Amino acid sequence: xxxxxxxxxxxxxxxxxxxxxxxxxxxxxxxxxxxxxxxxxxxxxxxxxxxxxxxxxxxxxxxxxxxxxxxxxxxxxxxxxxxxxxxxxxxxxxxxxxxxxxxxxxxxxxxxxxxxxxxxxxxxxxxxxxxxxxxxxxxxxxxxxxxxxxxxxxxxxxxxxxxxxxxxxxxxxxxxxxxxxxxxxxxxxxxxxxxxxxxxxxxxxxxxxxxxxxxxxxxxxxxxxxxxxxxxxxxxxxxxxxxxxxxxxxxxxxxxxxxxxxxxxxxxxxxxxxxxxxxxxxxxxxxxxxxxx
Numbered sequence: 001x002x003x004x005x006x007x008x009x010x011x012x013x014x015x016x017x018x019x020x021x022x023x024x025x026x027x028x029x030x031x032x033x034x035x036x037x038x039x040x041x042x043x044x045x046x047x048x049x050x051x052x053x054x055x056x057x058x059x060x061x062x063x064x065x066x067x068x069x070x071x072x073x074x075x076x077x078x079x080x081x082x083x084x085x086x087x088x089x090x091x092x093x094x095x096x097x098x099x100x101x102x103x104x105x106x107x108x109x110x111x112x113x114x115x116x117x118x119x120x121x122x123x124x125x126x127x128x129x130x131x132x133x134x135x136x137x138x139x140x141x142x143x144x145x146x147x148x149x150x151x152x153x154x155x156x157x158x159x160x161x162x163x164x165x166x167x168x169x170x171x172x173x174x175x176x177x178x179x180x181x182x183x184x185x186x187x188x189x190x191x192x193x194x195x196x197x198x199x200x201x202x203x204x205x206x207x208x209x210x211x212x213x214x215x216x217x218x219x220x221x222x223x224x225x226x227x228x229x230x231x232x233x234x235x236x237x238x239x240x241x242x243x244x245x246x247x248x249x250x251x252x253x254x255x256x257x258x259x260x261x262x263x264x265x266x267x268x269x270x271x272x273x274x275x276x277x278x279x280x281x282x283x284x285x286x287x288x289x290x291x292x293x
Contacts, residue, residue, distance in 0.1 A: 010051050017044035019081055021057060022074035026064045099128040100281045103140060103148040106133035108269075111230070111246050112292050120288050127281060137272060146279040147286065148272040165272045168290040173207065173265040174244040176256040178236035187259050193219040193238040195229055207241055212262030243267055245293065269293050 020030035031038045056070035221238040250256045
């Protein structure tokens with residue numbers, strides 16, 4: 001592909017004015033199409049003629065007649081501008097129809113996004129969404145996602161090169177346990193067994209320390225998967241920290257009870273979006289999700 005010599009090309013404004021003049025048969029029609037004055041169009045065409053050193057259009061009564069050179073240039077511009085418009089429309093359509101790629105913590109995917117996704121689809125029918133459950137956003141390749149929703153303790157800001165992060169929800173955390181476990185062992189959080197899973201243990205340890213718990217003294221019960229944590233709590237295997245809003249359904253149903261923490265603890269959810277052009281549904285999804293968390 002031969003690269004054009006941009007320095008040798010006339011201004012786009014002048015080319016647009018001439019193209020519109022050719023399409024609409026005169027300066028008046030071109031002025032209406034471009035939302036400028038009749039005189040402005042005429043000035044641009046005359047300037048283009050002076051730059052090229054050839055007459056392109058001559059008055060013929062109230063209209064404008066193209067010269068042979070003008071006809072040739074008009075045909076080339078029509079072909080070029082049509083191709084540009086087609087390419088832009090194709091790119092815009094591709095951006096609007098490609099899947100919205102979301103990265104979020106598995107718990108958020110399982111407990112919030114998937115059970116309520118039909119609501120978002122109802123608002124945005126035909127939307128294709130690709131969801132990658134992932135505990136950490138570090139190492140995500142640029143261009144591999146449209147939106148990431150990490151959670152963290154207060155004051156921690158996710159840092160991913162080439163991205164912008166902002167807080168979308170701040171939610172109290174609560175310790176929950178099965179009623180049977182509390183009945184057997186009481187409500188002292190330092191004496192109850194705590195559920196762990198290796199994949200995000202360090203995150204929970206930081207949150208628990210922030211909540212005033214003596215992490216080093218706690219009894220530990222390891223489970224193989226974080227996806228089993230909620231069920232393990234309901235089965236009475238131990239106590240765990242949960243988003244208070246999400247846990248409220250189980251609390252209201254009597255499946256678990258909330259236990260007070262030594263200090264108030266908030267879990268902060270962020271929206272991490274790549275800099276530059278964004279998927280048109282990224283912001284609507286952030287707004288929808290922030291109301292659910």
